Amino acid sequence: MLAYILRRIFQSAIVLLVVGLVAFSLFRFVGDPIDNMLGQERTQADVERLRETLGLNEPFVVQYAKFLGQAVQGNFGMSYRQGRPVAEILMERAPATLELAAVSGVLALSFGIGLGVFTAIRRDGFAANAIMTLSLIGVSLPTFLIGILLIYLFSVELGWLPSFGRGEVVDLGGWTTGFLTPSGLQALILPSITLGLYQMTLIMRLVRSEMLEVLRTDYIRFARARGLRDRAVHFRHALKNTMVPVITVTGLQLGSIIAFAIITETVFQWPGVGLLFINAIQFVDIPVMAAYLMLISVMFVGINLIVDLLYVMVDPRLRGDSARGH
Amino acid sequence: MADLPRTGTPAPAAPGRLRKAWDSDIVWSFRHAPVAVVSLVVVTLMVLAAVFAPLIAPYDPFDPGTLNLMNGFTPPMEPNAFTGDTFWLGTDDQGRDVFSTILFGLRISLFVGFMAVALAMVLGITLGLLAGYLGGWVDTIIMRVADVQLTFPAILVAMLIFGVAKGITPPELRNEVAIWVLILAIGLSDWVQFARVVRGATLVEKSRDYVAAARLIGRGSGAIMLRHILPNVLSPVLVIATISLALAIIAEATLSFLGIGAPPTQPSLGTLIRIGQGFLFSGEWWILLFPAATLLALALAVNLLGDWLRDALNPRLR
Numbered sequence: 001m002l003a004y005i006l007r008r009i010f011q012s013a014i015v016l017l018v019v020g021l022v023a024f025s026l027f028r029f030v031g032d033p034i035d036n037m038l039g040q041e042r043t044q045a046d047v048e049r050l051r052e053t054l055g056l057n058e059p060f061v062v063q064y065a066k067f068l069g070q071a072v073q074g075n076f077g078m079s080y081r082q083g084r085p086v087a088e089i090l091m092e093r094a095p096a097t098l099e100l101a102a103v104s105g106v107l108a109l110s111f112g113i114g115l116g117v118f119t120a121i122r123r124d125g126f127a128a129n130a131i132m133t134l135s136l137i138g139v140s141l142p143t144f145l146i147g148i149l150l151i152y153l154f155s156v157e158l159g160w161l162p163s164f165g166r167g168e169v170v171d172l173g174g175w176t177t178g179f180l181t182p183s184g185l186q187a188l189i190l191p192s193i194t195l196g197l198y199q200m201t202l203i204m205r206l207v208r209s210e211m212l213e214v215l216r217t218d219y220i221r222f223a224r225a226r227g228l229r230d231r232a233v234h235f236r237h238a239l240k241n242t243m244v245p246v247i248t249v250t251g252l253q254l255g256s257i258i259a260f261a262i263i264t265e266t267v268f269q270w271p272g273v274g275l276l277f278i279n280a281i282q283f284v285d286i287p288v289m290a291a292y293l294m295l296i297s298v299m300f301v302g303i304n305l306i307v308d309l310l311y312v313m314v315d316p317r318l319r320g321d322s323a324r325g326h
Numbered sequence: 327m328a329d330l331p332r333t334g335t336p337a338p339a340a341p342g343r344l345r346k347a348w349d350s351d352i353v354w355s356f357r358h359a360p361v362a363v364v365s366l367v368v369v370t371l372m373v374l375a376a377v378f379a380p381l382i383a384p385y386d387p388f389d390p391g392t393l394n395l396m397n398g399f400t401p402p403m404e405p406n407a408f409t410g411d412t413f414w415l416g417t418d419d420q421g422r423d424v425f426s427t428i429l430f431g432l433r434i435s436l437f438v439g440f441m442a443v444a445l446a447m448v449l450g451i452t453l454g455l456l457a458g459y460l461g462g463w464v465d466t467i468i469m470r471v472a473d474v475q476l477t478f479p480a481i482l483v484a485m486l487i488f489g490v491a492k493g494i495t496p497p498e499l500r501n502e503v504a505i506w507v508l509i510l511a512i513g514l515s516d517w518v519q520f521a522r523v524v525r526g527a528t529l530v531e532k533s534r535d536y537v538a539a540a541r542l543i544g545r546g547s548g549a550i551m552l553r554h555i556l557p558n559v560l561s562p563v564l565v566i567a568t569i570s571l572a573l574a575i576i577a578e579a580t581l582s583f584l585g586i587g588a589p590p591t592q593p594s595l596g597t598l599i600r601i602g603q604g605f606l607f608s609g610e611w612w613i614l615l616f617p618a619a620t621l622l623a624l625a626l627a628v629n630l631l632g633d634w635l636r637d638a639l640n641p642r643l644r
Contacts (some may be wrong), residue, residue, distance in 0.1 A: 022490070026493060143580070145618055148618070152606060154607055255477075260479070263481075263580060263583075263584065266585075267603075284497075286493055289493070300477050300478055317459075320384065
């Protein structure tokens, strides 16, 4: 068990080191940093002096170690395009993305579980079938087309909701929030639906199939035989047992929500980290790209590590050595 | 078994090759799946339209000489107010025929899709065969890398590869190589599925007698992998390739829509949708609608075809 945990942590560390190496190589080999800092009129002596002060003459490994040391402290250098520290820009943009992701996640979970239970209980009903068919379309539509469709319906045709931006935000000591103003809340609706729709259909289908499976088991039949009400059987007994896979998938999907936020943020011009990253790629703003790359890897690797470790704790069969006793 | 006609009619005395193929399991199941037939027709038509785009397209959207700015924003099927020209699907802001731009966009989209899947396939099959047949540390390294890549969503991997490659290419070449960078990015983001399936199938095939026999008569590892094992692991690869094609087309459209894919000089369907989105509010719906509908029809048809293929090639699911 302990060996497994240590091995997983070691693997995660290796992955992060490799990602760091990619990010570092970007800095080191894409465009000469000297070119970026010195103008046209420079002497060879200037170049040499700058190389020395920047530490570019040191061995590769030493430079890489220094780079990692800086990155761990949250120092990713200056954005080429905005001329400000990357960490500062990221901090400024993070609340927008996190709020969007949180709202989408909550939407996806609540509607996904609700509709999943509904379609499982009324499996042959007209409404359930309609929902299942619609969910198929939802899965095959690319995210950006869903966003455009929603903008067309609710912003262009009906004029109910804003099509871009965060609306009015309130600054709570460095954390800007859109939760506190009517326009901020309105602005959240379309992007969060766009972002959450895919995850919602995923959770819905998962809950449905798990529920159908569980409803066939003996203990549910016993519960019915005992004369329990449908509501108690469905929600107290059946739903509880479908939750383990749902929690796993939700955990793993957290990362995807952040990744797909890039697309949603671009469609709705949402001033978050994803839009920042897209702009960084367009303008080859390497410090921003490298920082985003490392940040998102830390997140993904962290989520996967936690999910894996939780698995081992929840499911005794996965604890290799102790399971052999059976 | 495969040669027996499933229908009640008696078999012809000497069935030709064509007749045999027509009665084979796979074609039989295809003939009885209307969704698959329609999908194949749609995909074939689109591929043909893309291949022969220069011959079919009524206008050359990229020849500035034929463009007339006066034709800008002509609605579909209506004569232009100034020039009197009529365009099937209307024109965009610069007077380019939307139908022609879609044909050429389809060409780019399909080209990138097919090439990316081909790259992913070659890479995945090679690594999968090596991992499965050789085992040991080769297997460990390849599958570890695959696991790591699987933790990240493919579209994110493609974005990162695109960003890195864009950074490495000198600025003056960026537009020229953008299409190839796109193929590289999508292809590299998608090889894991192939590698996993091929590795799994190779592990099964490796223990079969024919492999042992080939080894006994002294064939080398390379020959055994390519000539003997590869043909036997190809059918699941075909299914994954079809589904991957749909994913690659959508990935390409997404990247181009985000402005980090096909350059404006070589617009794909995604680029056209990106351009069309700009006219959503001013009422020129056709610039957006037709490319979007084309993309959807294409992705849906390829997906449905993949679904059918998966069911048809996997007897256990029937």
